[in-house]
Amino acid sequence: xxxxxxxxxxxxxxxxxxxxxxxxxxxxxxxxxxxxxxxxxxxxxxxxxxxxxxxxxxxxxxxxxxxxxxxxxxxxxxxxxxxxxxxxxxxxxxxxxxxxxxxxxxx
Amino acid sequence: xxxxxxxxxxxxxxxxxxxxxxxxxxxxxxxxxxxxxxxxxxxxxxxxxxxxxxxxxxxxxxxxxxxxxxxxxxxxxxxxxxxxxxxxxxxxxxxxxxxxxxxxxxxxxxxxxxxxxxxxxxxxxxxxxxxxxxxxxxxxxxxxxxxxxxxxxxxxxxxxxxxxxxxxxxxxxxxxxxxxxxxxxxxxxxxxxxxxxxxxxxxxxxxxxxxxxxxxxxxxxxxxxxxxxxxxxxxxxxxxxxxxxxxxxxxxxxxxxxxxxxxxxxxxxxxxxxxxxxxxxxxxxxxxxxxxxxxxxxxxxxxxxxxxxxxxxxxxxxxxxxxxxxxxxxxxxxxxxxxxxxxxxxxxxxxxxxxxxxxxxxxxxxxxxxxxxxxxxxxxxxxxxxxxxxxxxxxxxxxxxxxxxxxxxxxxxxxxxxxxxxxxxxxxxxxxxxxxxxxxxxxxxxxxxxxxxxxxxxxxxxxxxxxxxxxxxxxxxxxx
Numbered sequence: 001x002x003x004x005x006x007x008x009x010x011x012x013x014x015x016x017x018x019x020x021x022x023x024x025x026x027x028x029x030x031x032x033x034x035x036x037x038x039x040x041x042x043x044x045x046x047x048x049x050x051x052x053x054x055x056x057x058x059x060x061x062x063x064x065x066x067x068x069x070x071x072x073x074x075x076x077x078x079x080x081x082x083x084x085x086x087x088x089x090x091x092x093x094x095x096x097x098x099x100x101x102x103x104x105x106x107x
Numbered sequence: 108x109x110x111x112x113x114x115x116x117x118x119x120x121x122x123x124x125x126x127x128x129x130x131x132x133x134x135x136x137x138x139x140x141x142x143x144x145x146x147x148x149x150x151x152x153x154x155x156x157x158x159x160x161x162x163x164x165x166x167x168x169x170x171x172x173x174x175x176x177x178x179x180x181x182x183x184x185x186x187x188x189x190x191x192x193x194x195x196x197x198x199x200x201x202x203x204x205x206x207x208x209x210x211x212x213x214x215x216x217x218x219x220x221x222x223x224x225x226x227x228x229x230x231x232x233x234x235x236x237x238x239x240x241x242x243x244x245x246x247x248x249x250x251x252x253x254x255x256x257x258x259x260x261x262x263x264x265x266x267x268x269x270x271x272x273x274x275x276x277x278x279x280x281x282x283x284x285x286x287x288x289x290x291x292x293x294x295x296x297x298x299x300x301x302x303x304x305x306x307x308x309x310x311x312x313x314x315x316x317x318x319x320x321x322x323x324x325x326x327x328x329x330x331x332x333x334x335x336x337x338x339x340x341x342x343x344x345x346x347x348x349x350x351x352x353x354x355x356x357x358x359x360x361x362x363x364x365x366x367x368x369x370x371x372x373x374x375x376x377x378x379x380x381x382x383x384x385x386x387x388x389x390x391x392x393x394x395x396x397x398x399x400x401x402x403x404x405x406x407x408x409x410x411x412x413x414x415x416x417x418x419x420x421x422x423x424x425x426x427x428x429x430x431x432x433x434x435x436x437x438x439x440x441x442x443x444x445x446x447x448x449x450x451x452x453x454x455x456x457x458x459x460x461x462x463x464x465x466x467x468x469x470x471x472x473x474x475x476x477x478x479x480x481x482x483x484x485x486x487x488x489x490x491x492x493x494x495x496x497x498x499x500x501x502x503x504x505x506x507x508x509x510x511x512x513x514x515x516x517x518x519x520x521x522x523x524x525x526x527x528x529x530x531x532x533x534x535x536x537x538x539x540x541x542x543x544x545x546x547x548x549x550x551x552x553x554x555x556x557x558x559x560x561x562x563x564x565x566x567x568x569x570x571x572x573x574x575x576x577x578x579x580x581x582x583x584x585x586x587x
Contacts, residue, residue, distance in 0.1 A: 011403060015132050017191060017275075062299035069343045070306055085249060104280045105292030106337040106407075106539040 008034045010014035018092075020102040024059070027099030035097045037089055048085055048097075050075050065095050065103060131233050133274040133509040145227050148208055151270035155209060157480040158380065160262060167259070168206045168213070170252045176561050177246035177256065182496050182521045183239060194246040194256040199234045199486055200229060201263045202586065234272050237263045238510065241518055242377065243462040248494065260502065264378040276506035281382055286371065290389070291336045291370035291516055300369060303339050312582070315574040319354045322363040330362035330430070331394045333371035333414070334405025335539030342542070345406050348562025348569075350434055355446075355571045356439040362403060362483035368393035371410030372539070376417075377503030378465075384421040385415065391418060391425035391447030401428045401530060406560045408461030409501075413468065431464065431511075433537060433561060437473045440480055447481035448577040451568040454532035455484045459496035459545065461538035468493050474537060481568045486561055488525045496522050498536070500544025516549040519544060523552040537561045 004015040008030050014022040019038070021027060029100050033053055044052075054075050058066045068090050072079060077088075086093030091103065112455055129140065155161050177194040178184050184192040191197070194548045199251045204225050206213030217224060237260050244257035267273065280292035289296050304321040311319050322328070338346055352563040353362055364495050369391045373382025394402055402418065414470075439445045458478060464470040478485050490496065499519025504510060522545070526534055534549075534556050545558045568577050575583070 016396065062302055063296050064294065064299045065340065067306070067340060067343050069304065069310070070303075104276075104283060104294055106335055106543055107293060107340055 006031070006034055016102055019100050020096055021099045022101070024099045024101055027056070031099060032097045039086065039093055039097065041086070045085075047077070051077065051082065051085060051094050052098045055095055057102060059098065059100050065091070065100055108216065110536060111148070129231070131272065132238065132414070133276070133507050135495070136278055137271060138272045138276050139270040142227075143230050144227060146270050147230055148204075148225060148241075148264060150266045151204070151209070151432075154262070155265065163203065163258070164205050164253070165210070167198070167252075167254050168210065168285035169204045170254065171197070172202060174251065176251055178421055180249045181235065181244070182245065183241070183518050186517045186520050191232070191236050192239055194240070195250075195254065197240060197263075198254060198256045198259040200233050201259055201266075201556070202237065206231070208545065209509070218458055221453045230267075230272075233269055237267065237500075238274065239503060239505065240502060241462075241497045241499060241504050241516075243468045243497030244381075245462070247466075255379055257502075261378065265380060266384075268379045270305065274503075274509070276508060277378060277503050280372075280506065281374050281386075284344075284372070284374075284389075285382070285385055290368060291531045292372045292374070293336045293340055295336060295339055297366040300339060300364075300366065303356035307343055307347055307350070310343065311350065314347075314580055315351070315571060317571065317574040319350055320359065321350060322359070322570075324366050325363035327398045327463075328363045328401050328405035330358075330360055330397035330435075331362050331370060331397055331401070332362055332405065333410065334409050334432075335407035336370035337371050337372070337543075338405060338407075339369075339399060339541050342539070342560060342563075345560035345568055346562075348560070348564075348566035349405060351434050351566055351571065352432075352439060352445060352567050354512075355569060356442075358439075358442040362395060363399065365393045365399075366396050366473065367396055371404050372501055373410060373413035373417075374506075376409050376413040381416055381551045387414070387417050387421040390418045391416060391427060394427050395400075396521070397424045399427070399429055403430050403432060405432050406537035406539070406562060408463035408465075409503075409540060411464035421432045431470055431472060431473075433473050433477065436562070436565065437477050440477060443573040447565065447568045448570055449483055449568075451479050452482045452533070452564050452579060453484060455486055455530060456482045456489055456533040456535060456564070457486050457529040458491070459488065459526075459534055459541055460491055460493075461534040461536065461541050462495065462497050462501050463538070464494055465493055467492070474535070477565070479533065482564070486529050486531060488529055496525060496543040498522050498538075498544040499542055499548065499579040503540075504518075505540045511547070512551045515548060519548045523548045523554065526556060527552070527554055531556055533564065534558050535564065537559050 006013045008013055016022050044094050084091050136263045172195045175193055181194055207224050208218045208530055240260045242260050246256045283294050373386040375386050399561045404414050409553045418429050419426050499514050501523050536545050537560055547556055
């Protein structure tokens with residue numbers, strides 16, 4: 001587990017075995033950009049940032065990811081558009097970029 | 108009960124240079140390394156001493172375990188034709204250990220034949236095969252000797268878990284549920300729960316044009332509600348359907364959600380009676396705190412079965428009746444309190460029976476009666492009901508990401524074929540485990556169908572006097 005890391009601007013960030021950030025507090029915008037290239041996203045557009053920033057703010061407030069229904073409602077994107085922006089989907093793509101930890105339980 | 112090994116991993120103690128790590132088929136947080144045979148046998152002995160598995164094992168271990176009638180019913184074996192997937196081969200590994208180490212005859216026979224007893228390799232094999240079983244118990248329908256292979260899978264996993272050989276996907280959630288700050292498997296803080304409920308209330312107001320509320324921490328109510336906690340992250344429509352039904356039935360003042368504990372999930376059912384017992388204690392404790400009279404379980408097979416079967420076993424003085432939300436909803440329909448519009452869900456629908464509520468015969472007809480009340484185009488999968496096929500993610504395997512490919516191409520393959528054969532637009536699965544697995548199967552096998560909960564469809568079709576009609580709501584959803 002500890003073998004997986006991501007180095008961003010010389011800072012080494014440990015990842016869990018699914019590639020999620022282990023210490024969500026260490027997140028910054030460069031981290032999102034580094035994750036984006038792994039996800040096959042060539043450049044983060046304002047639409048990407050709208051989703052990432054919403055997830056980030058929601059997480060900092062609630063310590064959990066929002067429902068996808070809520071994400072769509074608040075950002076104005078449909079689920080299909082979210083998948084177009086983040087090919088791995090809202091959880092494995094968008095939440096990972098926003099530095100949220102991997103969800104647990106039956107999810 | 109035996110000593111648990113569930114406490115979070117120790118930190119700070121310097122470790123001796125570790126020998127080469129063992130490989131498990133899935134990620135394990137911190138298994139016991141080195142010599143495990145003694146620890147396995149000690150855990151087995153403790154469980155036998157403090158539980159009532161012994162009479163069952165005494166009886167089971169007298170049979171040959173070679174008849175293999177179960178092969179005709181196991182969806183995993185039917186796909187792999189691999190001998191290690193034969194239910195009685197798998198059960199035989201545990202029973203052989205029992206015979207050799209815990210029966211006089213078996214001990215003597217081992218001495219005479221020079222059998223060295225349990226080996227490290229056998230422990231590795233058990234770790235592999237016990238998680239290739241989805242504990243769906245379909246094999247029990249065909250066993251002429253009445254052996255409950257699902258129970259033996261559970262017992263085998265329990266002993267392994269005492270060596271901390273348990274998939275991380277399960278253990279990490281249980282650590283949070285029993286020791287963590289939030290006290291639930293998805294780590295949802297109470298304030299986030301309330302925030303989500305407010306969001307759902309706003310959605311319902313927009314949809315129906317009338318206010319409906321999720322009561323929180325209300326004492327002295329008939330029902331205290333426990334859905335699979337993951338519904339609060341993933342299943343807004345199921346939860347809104349639950350509220351719409353309760354509201355329309357006139358029970359708005361008869362139920363509550365408790366912020367002290369609001370998770371129906373009990374992974375103990377999958378791998379440890381010790382976890383099972385402690386999780387049941389949390390559930391009955393919350394009902395008692397709120398002076399509720401019944402536990403109402405949401406759309407979830409294992410949550411329902413674990414509560415139904417084990418609240419009476421482990422609930423002690425706090426034991427309360429357990430009701431599944433589908434039983435509740437059917438009762439309201441039959442009492443004429445709920446009206447569903449039969450012109451809304453006109454597409455073909457089918458129903459997947461979650462093993463945990465169907466195999467025992469508990470919940471089979473209730474959802475079908477509800478569906479027939481408003482879905483004119485209902486078709487069955489074959490086989491179904493008590494004889495259903497597992498979604499392929501049962502027994503907790505759905506939470507183990509490392510075996511995703513196994514769940515998709517082996518354990519769930521027959522289920523994917525079954526869904527495809529119905530040609531249904533909607534597959535209804537009233538279970539958080541099954542929902543996750545079936546959604547992944549639909550994506551993996553590129554099926555042209557949508558996975559929904561039963562209350563998701565009820566939400567679309569329910570008629571509430573004074574609120575917007577189902578047709579108006581459908582039009583609004585289409586953006587008209």
